[in-house]
Amino acid sequence: MAKMLKCMIFFTQTEGSFDEAVEGIKVVKSFNKKVRTNTCVCKQNYDQMVDIVEKAMELGVDHINISNLHTTKKAYENFHEVVPKLFDVIDYVKEAVDAVVKKGRDITLEGYVPCVLGDYSKYSIDWDENNYKLLFRDIVVDNYSTFMDNVTRKKGKPCRSCIHEENCGGLYKEYAMIYGWHEINPIEEQEEGA
Numbered sequence: 001m002a003k004m005l006k007c008m009i010f011f012t013q014t015e016g017s018f019d020e021a022v023e024g025i026k027v028v029k030s031f032n033k034k035v036r037t038n039t040c041v042c043k044q045n046y047d048q049m050v051d052i053v054e055k056a057m058e059l060g061v062d063h064i065n066i067s068n069l070h071t072t073k074k075a076y077e078n079f080h081e082v083v084p085k086l087f088d089v090i091d092y093v094k095e096a097v098d099a100v101v102k103k104g105r106d107i108t109l110e111g112y113v114p115c116v117l118g119d120y121s122k123y124s125i126d127w128d129e130n131n132y133k134l135l136f137r138d139i140v141v142d143n144y145s146t147f148m149d150n151v152t153r154k155k156g157k158p159c160r161s162c163i164h165e166e167n168c169g170g171l172y173k174e175y176a177m178i179y180g181w182h183e184i185n186p187i188e189e190q191e192e193g194a
């Protein structure tokens with residue numbers, strides 16, 4: 001809990017922000033309304049994923065979403081301080097998914113590519129069900145998913161032989177530029193049936 005609290009203050013730069021978030025969730029739940037949380041995975045919190053989802057479930061959160069950190073704005077300016085490597089975090093993310101699934105709650109993953117998720121790709125958010133508009137700086141984006149795929153991500157050389165090439169947006173551009181493509185192993189047709 002202390003680590004979670006410290007992490008929240010690090011990002012919000014505001015004492016008491018964790019308690020305020022918890023209180024906010026409690027208030028919404030007291031009106032019998034649904035709550036969805038989104039946790040962006042960063043260097044400061046990836047090893048606390050299970051604790052974070054357990055806390056969310058304890059508070060009655062209905063839908064937990066875990067996101068690969070979008071490396072834009074402040075995240076890009078502080079890239080090496082906050083952005084972890086995919087292979088360093090993915091086991092923690094999977095462990096958190098297992099903890100939520102075990103309790104029969106809803107969990108989705110966002111921004112992670114199938115070749116990194118493997119079997120956990122089935123938890124990737126379904127954008128047909130969850131499509132919404134996005135206010136991005138001063139523009140309104142009609143389709144969040146298409147925008148993220150076409151504007152914020154890119155595919156690399158390894159993607160050319162991947163069966164997901166058509167429907168996968170690839171890595172966040174800044175991630176690919178700085179960390180490269182060495183974690184990416186295309187999924188070949190023959191592996192899919194294996």
Ligand code: SF4
Nearest residue numbers: 113115159162168186
């Ligand atoms: S298209 Fe590229 S990033 Fe997407 S799953 Fe295939 S290899 Fe991975």
